[in-house]
Amino acid sequence: MRSVGILGTGSYLPEKVLTNADLEKMVDTNDEWIVSRTGIRERRIAAPEEASSDLSVKAAEKALKKAGIRAEELDMIIVTTVTPDMNFPATACLVQDRLGAKKAATFDLSAACTGFIYGISTGAQFIATGVYKYVLVIGVECLSRIVDWTDRNTCVLFGDGAGAAVLGPVEEGYGFLSFELGGDGSGGNLLNLPAGGSRLPASEKTIRERLHYVHMSGREVFKFAVRVMGNATEEALAKAGLSKEDIDFLVPHQANIRIIDSAVKRLGLTEDKVVVNLDRYGNMSSASIPVALDEAVERGLIKKGDTMVLCGFGGGLTWGATVLKWALD
Numbered sequence: 001m002r003s004v005g006i007l008g009t010g011s012y013l014p015e016k017v018l019t020n021a022d023l024e025k026m027v028d029t030n031d032e033w034i035v036s037r038t039g040i041r042e043r044r045i046a047a048p049e050e051a052s053s054d055l056s057v058k059a060a061e062k063a064l065k066k067a068g069i070r071a072e073e074l075d076m077i078i079v080t081t082v083t084p085d086m087n088f089p090a091t092a093c094l095v096q097d098r099l100g101a102k103k104a105a106t107f108d109l110s111a112a113c114t115g116f117i118y119g120i121s122t123g124a125q126f127i128a129t130g131v132y133k134y135v136l137v138i139g140v141e142c143l144s145r146i147v148d149w150t151d152r153n154t155c156v157l158f159g160d161g162a163g164a165a166v167l168g169p170v171e172e173g174y175g176f177l178s179f180e181l182g183g184d185g186s187g188g189n190l191l192n193l194p195a196g197g198s199r200l201p202a203s204e205k206t207i208r209e210r211l212h213y214v215h216m217s218g219r220e221v222f223k224f225a226v227r228v229m230g231n232a233t234e235e236a237l238a239k240a241g242l243s244k245e246d247i248d249f250l251v252p253h254q255a256n257i258r259i260i261d262s263a264v265k266r267l268g269l270t271e272d273k274v275v276v277n278l279d280r281y282g283n284m285s286s287a288s289i290p291v292a293l294d295e296a297v298e299r300g301l302i303k304k305g306d307t308m309v310l311c312g313f314g315g316g317l318t319w320g321a322t323v324l325k326w327a328l329d
């Protein structure tokens, strides 16, 4: 098996900032509640003319540039999202066209907030086996389009953004050391968007009942998240033959600072080893991890040989973690 790693990262955040103070004017909430319960201070909102493919292309162009790879060299594009431009064609196809990645296979992958971890795990297999050389994975969301702006339980939590990574062969011993993926469909009803699919096609009734928005049982999801973040990280470390002490950086899914803090405590990490950006962007579902990773790279935090864990969880229910030895100078 060939060693596979990340050759370049990129991200794009829409310009419009929605602060907690702005939300106070929209629903019965306040900055103190949002910050103390979630850690979120503001989030980005896509412009009316922006859709997920637009955010994706901007993030992808940066990742390709940093990787030194031309779009025409890409063998595969995987877009992970719960907010595709439309049900079909896949957003990955729209992105392929805009990038001019003519030979790339294209598909969307649905694993909610764990999407990016599922996406890189999938893409990496094609490279490890020698089938393909370069795979572009994009985590993107325009969650503002599916959030119920009258529901204070959910609308304060989410934001829009895109993060991308180009995967390719790396020096032996570097790159992805393990993957740990999981799912539990029995919890599917805890976080979902009930209507618009084959179960409840769009109708006047589904619109009236607000079934085209995110529905969430916050407390249950919280408990699940705390449990699986620690478990998935420990499993991925064990598969890589490493222990908690070997972690240089943890890049967790950015849903709630209290969820991150509990995992950090369990893993015995210090704060400087954990990449956090949810105060500025909220929960961007599958875009959270690649945006946080790109920002950490841009800040020069990550050095060649650093051992990182990327860990996500979310709707499905799904979870996933990967251990990665950073291969870039």
Ligand SMILES: CC(C)(COP(=O)(O)OP(=O)(O)OC[C@H]1O[C@@H](n2cnc3c(N)ncnc32)[C@H](O)[C@@H]1OP(=O)(O)O)[C@@H](O)C(=O)NCCC(=O)NCCS
Pocket (backbone or CB within 6 Å): 028, 029, 030, 033, 034, 037, 038, 113, 152, 153, 154, 156, 216, 218, 219, 221, 222, 225, 255, 256, 283, 313, 314, 315
């Ligand atoms: C949603 C979440 C922040 C709520 O925090 P919590 O501490 O569990 O809060 P509770 O659910 O106990 O709600 C406490 C009260 O605050 C209220 N509340 C909810 N949202 C509020 C808001 N934005 N502003 C003010 N009050 C709010 C609730 O209505 C509830 O009031 P009640 O007791 O009168 O019914 C938390 O459960 C969470 O983060 N869950 C995980 C969500 C998540 O990560 N989802 C994505 C997974 S990828």
